[in-house]
Amino acid sequence: MKRARVAYAGAVHEAVETNGQVKLDDGRLVQENEVVWLPPVNPRTVFALGLNYADHAKELDFQAPAEPLVFLKGPNAFVGHRGQSRRPAGVEYMHYECELAVVIGKKARHVKREEAYQYVKGYTIANDYAIRDYLENYFRPNLRVKNRDGCTPIGPWLTDAADIADPMNLALRTFVNGKLTQEGNTRDMVFGIRDLIEYLSRFMTLEENDIILTGTPEGLSDTAAEDIVVTEIEGIGRLENTVVSDEVFGIQEVKKEESHASHRGRIHEEH
Structure with missing residues (x-):
């Protein structure tokens, strides 16, 4: 269902x-x-994976990590199907990321890999936009890259886990203004769903409606205001989102947001 x-x-x-x-x-x-x-569920703790597809790591000139590269996302980052995501004025590179989102169904602690699917409620789609201008480095994503208000469309549907025979063999695609720009398959994850649930539950308790965003394959490209971006996953659905400018949010005095690097430099000078 x-x-x-x-x-x-x-x-x-x-x-x-x-x-x-x-x-x-x-x-x-x-x-x-x-x-x-x-959003099809009210997100609790949200775990996001970096470089969890080897082809994506390669396109960024990195090797896939030896253990999961995980960071957290706040609930205000999420917006529903057909929502809007703001591209701040002056940024040079804001790209989509089609990701399989795994929704936890019950409390999980010290879960064995072979039992991990018993703790999954269902699956949905996330488009985890990233603004590369704000990235400190690829192994420590900074807060502004992935936690901006409305930067992560999710949905539209939560598909019951029982309705997905093999979540590790699903086609992922992204279309920008109707043009196919990204294509991959969940079988190419470095760390699969079972691995991630086992890994995370070793040191923290997972709760119902926690979400694991499992990473994105290669094929990223820049987006512009008024682009319509559709991310789809086989058997789960199609998630549509529109990229919009500052003016849509009533920001009249448009300024380029200062980079993290320049902010860090100013702090260094002040101290």
């Missing part, structure tokens, strides 16, 4: 997909374009 959270007629609803329509929790059937899409 495919599940969602949507806003309709002034209320937030749990919903399911029924014959191409959205069935609200009060029984009403509405069209997909009649609702406002929210």
